[in-house]
Amino acid sequence: MKKLITVLCQLLVGGTFLFSGLVKAIDPVGTSLKLGEYLQHFGLVGMADLSAALAWVLALSEFALGLLFFFGQHRKMSLWLGLLIMLFFTPLTLYLALYNPVDDCGCFGDAWVLTNWQTFAKNVVLLLAIVWMLFNRKRIAQWLVEEWFAFYFYAAMIVVAGLCLIGTRRLPYIDFRPYRPGVSMRQLAFGSRAPSASETLYYVIYEKDGVRREFLLDSIPDESAGWEFVDTRIVEPQQSQPAGKTQSLVLFDAEQREVTAEVLGDTGYVFLLLSPDLLTADEHDLDCIDNLYEYAMQEGYAFYCITLNDPAAVGHWRYRTGAEYPMLFADQQEIETMIRSNPGFMLLHDGVILWKSQLSGIDVPVLTSAKLSEQSYGQIQPIHRKKRVFWIIVWLIAPLFLYLPLQFIYKLIKNKNRKMRKKIVAGNWKMNTTLQEGVALAEGLKAALAGKKVNCDVVVCTPFISVASVVKAVEGSVIGVGAEDCSEHEKGAFTGEVAANMVASTGAKYVILGHSERRQYHGENNAILVNKLNQALANGLTPIFCVGEVKEERENGTFKQVIEGQMEALYTLSAEDFAKVVVAYEPVWAIGTGLTATSEQAQEVHAFIRASIAKKYNAAIADNTSILYGGSCKGSNAPELFAQPDIDGGLIGGAALKVDTFMPIIEAWK
Numbered sequence: 212m213k214k215l216i217t218v219l220c221q222l223l224v225g226g227t228f229l230f231s232g233l234v235k236a237i238d239p240v241g242t243s244l245k246l247g248e249y250l251q252h253f254g255l256v257g258m259a260d261l262s263a264a265l266a267w268v269l270a271l272s273e274f275a276l277g278l279l280f281f282f283g284q285h286r287k288m289s290l291w292l293g294l295l296i297m298l299f300f301t302p303l304t305l306y307l308a309l310y311n312p313v314d315d316c317g318c319f320g321d322a323w324v325l326t327n328w329q330t331f332a333k334n335v336v337l338l339l340a341i342v343w344m345l346f347n348r349k350r351i352a353q354w355l356v357e358e359w360f361a362f363y364f365y366a367a368m369i370v371v372a373g374l375c376l377i378g379t380r381r382l383p384y385i386d387f388r389p390y391r392p393g394v395s396m397r398q399l400a401f402g403s404r405a406p407s408a409s410e411t412l413y414y415v416i417y418e419k420d421g422v423r424r425e426f427l428l429d430s431i432p433d434e435s436a437g438w439e440f441v442d443t444r445i446v447e448p449q450q451s452q453p454a455g456k457t458q459s460l461v462l463f464d465a466e467q468r469e470v471t472a473e474v475l476g477d478t479g480y481v482f483l484l485l486s487p488d489l490l491t492a493d494e495h496d497l498d499c500i501d502n503l504y505e506y507a508m509q510e511g512y513a514f515y516c517i518t519l520n521d522p523a524a525v526g527h528w529r530y531r532t533g534a535e536y537p538m539l540f541a542d543q544q545e546i547e548t549m550i551r552s553n554p555g556f557m558l559l560h561d562g563v564i565l566w567k568s569q570l571s572g573i574d575v576p577v578l579t580s581a582k583l584s585e586q587s588y589g590q591i592q593p594i595h596r597k598k599r600v601f602w603i604i605v606w607l608i609a610p611l612f613l614y615l616p617l618q619f620i621y622k623l624i625k626n627k628n629r630k631m632r633k634k635i636v637a638g639n640w641k642m643n644t645t646l647q648e649g650v651a652l653a654e655g656l657k658a659a660l661a662g663k664k665v666n667c668d669v670v671v672c673t674p675f676i677s678v679a680s681v682v683k684a685v686e687g688s689v690i691g692v693g694a695e696d697c698s699e700h701e702k703g704a705f706t707g708e709v710a711a712n713m714v715a716s717t718g719a720k721y722v723i724l725g726h727s728e729r730r731q732y733h734g735e736n737n738a739i740l741v742n743k744l745n746q747a748l749a750n751g752l753t754p755i756f757c758v759g760e761v762k763e764e765r766e767n768g769t770f771k772q773v774i775e776g777q778m779e780a781l782y783t784l785s786a787e788d789f790a791k792v793v794v795a796y797e798p799v800w801a802i803g804t805g806l807t808a809t810s811e812q813a814q815e816v817h818a819f820i821r822a823s824i825a826k827k828y829n830a831a832i833a834d835n836t837s838i839l840y841g842g843s844c845k846g847s848n849a850p851e852l853f854a855q856p857d858i859d860g861g862l863i864g865g866a867a868l869k870v871d872t873f874m875p876i877i878e879a880w881k
């Protein structure tokens with residue numbers, strides 16, 4: 212039951228954030244206008260310039276948080292972040308509900324307008340759901356594995372950023388506002404509240420910020436909101452054509468005469484250049500406006516610019532553009548409702564919106580090449596909103612299913628790379644076997660391998676004393692031979708040491724370097740190992756270079772740094788020399804202990820090492836480097852370990868001392 216409630220909470224919170232982020236992303240201009248209102252109300256006018264950027268940030272971060280909640284990922288972070296956000300917004304929306312500084316909070320953009328009290332209630336529910344989830348964190352369902360989610364997360368974010376971009380550069384992909392192609396502007400302006408023609412209409416004229424508007428008696432504006440009474444107007448029934456104005460769109464001409472009915476009553480084509488503020492209008496594509504105006508004049512179509520009544524802005528615009536077209540004035544918010552771009556165009560025919568577009572969306576040469584009645588620009592260009600909703604859903608859901616095929620292709624490519632690198636099973640006899648035992652073991656192995664199809668390179672690294680004899684014993688077989696160490700010096704007075712050229716002189720081809728036991732008991736560090744590597748390479752030996760963390764380093768999570776630090780010795784090599792090296796990852800806590808790293812743990816480190824090599828050299832070298840796993844590797848666990856994409860074989864201690872235990876590991880390479 213608790214689980215069910217938790218999952219419902221997660222879907223509710225996730226779904227709400229997703230929806231609210233998405234609708235903001237679809238209409239970023241609308242979002243930024245809303246933010247501007249808030250900033251203005253809270254006296255942060257200086258930040259108004261930021262509202263466009265803030266709209267993006269808000270839309271994307273809400274959507275991102277929605278994804279985390281919905282899919283139950285990064286629970287701790289998303290819950291605390293969600294809590295913080297709700298602790299901020301819940302009191303804020305209570306304030307909005309109590310004092311009504313903005314009409315609607317805009318949390319779902321214009322897609323779903325909530326009253327301020329509804330918003331507050333919604334936030335309380337979300338807050339409670341988040342608190343519930345905080346106490347039931349373990350019960351949150353995680354629908355996708357981490358990599359799958361990570362892939363989907365970025366893909367979905369790209370889609371949402373794309374919607375933001377469309378809404379910013381063009382017009383919202385889905386228009387939540389009423390001014391849409393096919394809609395009658397007369398209907399919008401005069402509304403369904405049309406009183407019967409027999410009624411006499413009483414208008415009151417109010418002014419605010421230099422803009423005059425007419426209102427019906429039953430919708431007189433609030434004087435405390437800055438509206439000042441100017442005049443009244445009475446319209447007799449026979450004059451009211453069309454009658455019954457609501458206050459939605461009122462147009463005035465330069466003489467402050469109301470011309471709404473005249474403009475919208477035009478039965479021909481009417482071009483409307485719309486700009487909520489000419490001062491901030493985009494001044495690209497000014498030619499486009501001129502050409503359209505010229506064309507409209509030639510063909511006898513009406514052409515108006517509808518803008519805010521700001522003489523300075525109009526003067527500036529006329530000066531900048533040489534505009535000759537008539538200016539009409541309307542409420543700024545209403546113009547912003549009509550079109551989200553500044554400026555934008557709308558074409559009416561008989562009062563019906565045929566289309567609207569930002570300037571860059573109009574193909575002016577095509578439009579001006581014929582009369583409107585003879586071309587598609589003269590027709591209603593319907594926008595199928597349902598289709599668009601469908602496509603957004605497809606775009607958002609498709610990447611979810613794209614992951615598996617892409618993962619499959621990725622694996623194919625990886626496997627192809629993998630095929631190129633050598634698979635190796637190498638034995639490390641350590642300080643075991645006398646000369647005779649060693650030779651017998653090598654002969655036994657040779658016999659066991661004879662006539663068998665071997666799918667990997669087989670190597671035995673033996674104590675110095677046996678190297679030469681084992682080389683002889685395995686002659687004519689696939690087995691390669693190596694030493695377990697070599698001196699860091701070339702030659703000379705180093706009693707007890709064996710130089711790399713001596714190893715090579717036996718016919719051995721490999722040498723293990725940096726084994727953890729040598730690091731631990733013989734104080735081998737990077738400086739010594741760099742010398743040994745150079746000696747080995749100078750004498751044509753292939754170093755099998757061991758890296759690996761101790762138990763504490765695994766437990767305290769520093770193992771990747773430790774391994775990277777050990778790899779530094781290899782990174783002193785030129786790319787050409789590095790390409791000759793085999794790397795062996797041997798977690799020290801797994802060596803000879805019977806504890807094996809799980810194949811996932813091993814794969815994680817192998818992939819990490821390969822990525823580190825790619826970073827240091829390049830991807831091709833990284834793809835070609837064989838990385839072996841060592842540490843309690845046996846016939847029973849070898850198949851699973853070797854099945855990992857970045858594990859290219861094993862360095863085997865204990866199990867290499869008997870043919871019976873070594874062979875199954877070799878045979879794990881099917």
Ligand code: PGA
Nearest residue numbers: 802803842843863864865
């Ligand atoms: P192990 O040793 O297989 O006995 O754990 C591996 C090694 O040290 O190379």
